[in-house]
Amino acid sequence: MTLTLYNTLTRRKETFTPLQEGKVKMYYCGVTVYDYCHLGHARACIVWDVVRRYLQWRGYEVKYIQNFTDIDDKILNRAREEGSTMQAVAERYIQAYFEDMDRLNIKRADAYPRATHTLDGIKRLVYELEQKGYAYPADGDVYYAVRQFNTYGKLSGRKLEDLQAGKSDRVNVEDPEYQKKKDPFDFALWKGAKAGEPAWESPWGAGRPGWHIECSAMVRDNLGETIDIHAGGADLIFPHHENEIAQSEAVTGKPLANYWMHNGMVTVDGEKMSKSLGNFITIRELLDRPTDPMAVRLFVLTAQYRKPIDFTDEAIAAATNGWHTLKEGLLFGYQYGKQLGFEEQGSALIPEVVQRFEEEVDDDFNFPGGLAVLFELAKELRREGNVLVHQGKTETPPEQLKQQWHTLVTLAQVLGFEAEPEVETIVDGISDTEIENRIQQRLIAKKAKNFAEADRIRNELQNQGITLIDQPGGVTRWHRN
Incomplete structure (x- = not known):
């Protein structure tokens, strides 16, 4: 069996071949820490958590890095509103992030680099871009010269001439930043210090990094010049990931990532989630209703990861019912193992079931297909449990039931589902x-x-x-x- 995945860069499914046999270097563009995480974050974090888990299940040694953006206008605005500091706001929401993700059973990354911890790498990258003619200083700022990078737009499929036609009526020519640029498409690598804002010394004067350069530097510092998988939400394809490619590849002359993967967006009752519409749902608000975290995970994984998913009360109710079925199967050994005379764990897996599971998920991380295999096992065990309750015995040999249960528990853990007796x-x-x-x-x-x-x-x-x-x-x- 061969693992294939959809590569946003080539717009097709490709056989997965890592740079180094048996090892995977994976980077996920994480959150900007100025507020509590919402449903969109939940989907992204669950999807990439399970991609990582599955790669490990298939025998790869995965180095998984997820960043925190802790320098940003949104963080500064929140700090001003609260009479606080950028650092205090970032620390509070980083802690909240871990609390929320722990509840969703999301495994910790191998490292969580922050922009504020990567300033040397950021300044080094900006300097190299300037030396190679891809960047220019302008009154305390430094900009990337987009037209210098000939393949700009290869990830998103956008062409500068098409963007130019749609941008002219949205540009504010009176904007000081616009006036500093040599070209409207150029973007900031380094922003000169402003009164009342945090700033760091640099060869171009005091200031702070632009958003896009942060990820390029964090990938390079933590994983090297070329990685296997660069992941993130579909909303990051342009301009963020496009700009990352332009920055990194202009300096190294090598691909930033061999595979670009993007998860689809989350809507609420068919509409884009926003505070103005009153449909903005944070993870902790949803879990505190209460909603079982495993039901949220199931809701996310029942959809193809690249497609949009619509959150509704009906959808989460269906996911909750589905989780109850799966949970019954996962608890089978705890409830009936003693009666049947087998231990909680320690049995061979059913080869045919494992093969079917892998065949499904190997096809571009088809988690819904993998779930279907789990539900078959869970429903069989639930039926056997009902027979045991009402008849006191079952015709199925205990060793077979033990094997079915152990297979279910093992494969469920690959998708991050776990249940223990209360x-x-x-x-x-x-x-x-x-x-x-x-x-x-x-x-x-x-x-x-x-x-x-x-x-x-x-x-x-x-x-x-x-x-x-x-x-x-x-x-x-x-x-x-």
Whole structure:
């Protein structure tokens, strides 16, 4: 089986061949830390988390880097509103980011470089661009000369002449920044210091870096001049990723990334998410409703990662129901393993199921196809669980059930789905021993024809989430709801 992925740069699916056999260098353009993360961030972070997990599952050693943009006008504006500092705002929302992503079971990256920690690399890159004739200083600023880079637009497919036609009516010629540029398409690599804003010394005077140069420098500092996969949201293709390519490749003469991958956007009830429309939903707001984090992960992964996805109440309800099905399968061994005589883990995987799962996901990270394989296993285990509850035994050999369960648990973890027994229901509720004692008391009451007492015990257990099933021969089975 061969892993293929859609490369935004070539606009086609390609066989994945890493630069170094068995190893993958992957960079994801992370968040600008001026607010809580929203549904769009949730989708992107879940998608690239699972891409990384799957690459590791397929045997690759993945070095995964995700940046934080901690210098930005939005951060400065938030700091002014709060009477705070850029650093304080960034630190608060970086901490909030980790809290939200931990709840979504997103694995930590290998490193989280920040723009403020990469200033030497940024200044070095700007200097090299200037030396090679791709950048020019202008009254404290430094700009990238877009027309010097002959292949500008190769990622987005946009041509400068087409952009020129649509831009003329949007340009403010009175803007001081516009007047400094030699060409309207040139963009800032370094911004001269402004009153009241943080600034760092540089060969061009005090100032701060532009947004695009930050990622070029962080990729180079952490992963080298060429990487395997550069990932991000589709909204970053132009101008951010296009500008990254222009900056990095002008200096190195090498491809910045061999594969460019982009996830689709999230809409809410068919409309673009925005605060002005009142449909702006943060991750913590959604999870605090409450919504199960695994249902959010399932909602994201049921859609093809490159396509838009629409968040609705109905969609999240369907995902929640789907998660309940998957969760039942994942909990099967915990609930019935003792009864069936097998340990919680430690069984061979079912080769045919693993092969089907890999065949699906190998096709451009087809997570919906992989999920379909998981749901088949989960539904089979749920059926077997119902048989065990009502009949006390099953015709399926325990070793086969153990293998099915272990396969489900293992493949679910590849997609980031995990479920464990809710210990608190046993600790805070009624123990197995107490349940058995109450069933014995009920049996004694029935033999004494004290049916009112027997019904009282049944109802009492029912209120505590315990269902009794009377079977022929005076046997009573039970299960937790």
